[in-house]
Amino acid sequence: MSVDAATVRRIAMLARIAIKDDEVPPLVGELNQILDWVEQLGEVDTTGVEPMTSVANVSAPLRADDVTDGGKGDDILANAPDAREGHFTVPRVVE
Amino acid sequence: MSQLTDLDIAGARDALAKGDVSSEELTAAYLEAIHEADPLNAFITVLPGKAIEMAKESDARRRSGTVGALEGIPLAIKDLFCTQGVLTTAASHILDGFTPAYESTVTQNLWNAGGVLLGKTNLDEFAMGSSNETSYYGPVRNPWRLDDAGGRGGDGLVPGGSSGGSAAAVAAHLCAGATGTDTGGSIRQPAALTGTVGLKPTYGRCSRWGTIAFASSLDQAGPMTRTVRDAAIMLGAMAGHDPKDSTSIDMPVPDFEAALAGGVNGLTVGVPDEYRVDGMPKEIEDLWQQGIELMKAQGATIKPVSLTRTKYALPTYYIVAPAEASSNLARYDGVRYGLRVPGDDITGMYENTRAAGFGAEVKRRILIGTYVLSAGYYDAYYLQAQKVRTLIAQDFAQTFEDVDLILTPTSPDQAFGIGAKTDDPLSMYLNDVFTVPASLAGLPGISVPTGLSGDGLPLGLQLIGKAFDEETVLRGAYALEQAAGFTAKPDPWWRA
DSSP states (O other): OOOOOHHHHHHHHHHTTOOOOOGGHHHHHHHHHHHHHHGGGSSSTTOOOOOSSSSOOOOOOOOOSSOOOOOOHHHHHOOSSETTTTTTTSOOOOO | OOOGGOOHHHHHHHHHHHHHSSSHHHHHHHHHHHHHHHHGOOOOEOOHHHHHHHHHHHHHHHTTTOOOTTTOEEEETTBBOOBBOOOTTTOGGTTTTTOOOOOOOOHHHHHHHOOOOEEEEOOSSOOOOOSSSTTOOOOOOOSSOOGGSSSSTOOOOOOOOHHHHOOOOOOOOTEEEEEEEESSSSHHHHHHHHEEEEEOOOOOOOOOBOOOSSTTTOOOEEEESSSSHHHHHHHHHOOHHHHHHTTTTOOOOOOOHHHGGGGGGTOEEEGGGGOOOOOOOOOHHHHHHHHHHHHHHTTOOEEEEETGGGHHHHHHOOOOOOOOHHHHHGSSSSSSOOOOOOOOHHHHHHHHHHHSOOOOHHHHHHHHHHHHHHHTTIIIIIIIHHHHHHHHHHHHHHTTOOSSSEEEEEEOOOOOOSSSTTTOOOHHGGGOOOOOOHHTTTTTTTEEEEOOTTTEEEEEEEEEEEEHHHHHHHHHHHHHHHTTTOOOOOOGGGGO
């Protein structure tokens, strides 16, 4: 499997990263170089092997369904590039 | 004043306890050393006012009889840990001006133990790199340099990455100790390249809460220090269960410093043949053999072991880590913090912000990660990598039924010149070939400086241990350190 220019544009769109036309050819080359190299994993027999989801062999901890934090509205908005009246502000999304 | 910065953590602790020096004096000496070391570019942010204030508070606590494990010790913090009220950048343009309203658990633990914050150290952008050249704030220079007759280190040498700023700061005595984070080797590899000690604890030993995420199933914080004893002291303060991080394991934190005295007599140390890679310089092979002899001379039994899937660790890592990174870095969209670049609509704003805010290596990894997780490729790449990861972890688990520790080189080569590998991502990735396998298995590993290359640059050996057995790792590392007697220091050219 190898990526072409259209695939690079598509994954850049999925990743929400704008790329210019002149950035596409070098990315095609770099991504293919890396993908060719990781292809070697295909030669490992993984029949019946469980995929690893966590290195720690423990079950996920549970906690009481209680509010332990809150009242941090100002803290949450403090670093926003644009915040007004207690909200994050973004370009209009609904006409 | 410069004499004070020669004190390591244990030495400073003793001098402070005896009243020979105050934390304020010690902190002032380090701030002066940092000021003189501008050419190293080891720090993104230096905090002279805050450091002196914290040192004065520490001196006051000491007078009142309250003394923590790191009381009054000046530390540097990798700029991946959120520090309340202090600029935190992950070395990325996209986090411009980000000042967290909260403190990471690891740094809070250090301040609770009495530590003093000198500043935030430089790193590879979002910890993605093996040379500290991907930082938006420019590359860090290794305090060690080549005698440049051969023209190989014209712009200086890399300190390794991604915790290169912390490694350089420790090696140049700009702090008593520093924090690093290790995803695929980002603590151990820079430690090896700068002649310092770097310890990656077991995954889950230190909380990841408030540490900017790269690859969540791999990221782990650890200490970077001048000695193994200092690593033990610092880890004791950093570690511990944190209910705020569901991957933080609820286990007691042992007295790591007390474990050092154990020695290696009676331990079995495994030596895996698969860590002899093509093109590895003979001096790395010789260093490894020397380490084996030193362990043997102290009573350890050496046992050849086989970790058959070692060669698949690096490609597995370069699927798993970018996949997780592509997901973790989705939060940087110009809405809640950092950089915002306008666009025609909200999607355009996201795309422009991320295009301008991320550097080339971060973009490359996000794109790889997005690709291997995308429909049609998920099973072939991501799922297969997760299965191979299981096999790699099983190899280690099986091997550790017969041995207490595994001894390997830390890095396949000495520090290289800035710019030497930036055009070749794959060749850069190979620098972590010996550290990545233990990361995939979540195991603790340490790098100890044990010798110099023919060029006079430091080289390190790595010890890998069983999960949550940092005590044996530290015992082994201490024995190796004492036997190797590595005392070389970089010539302080940066002060000139």
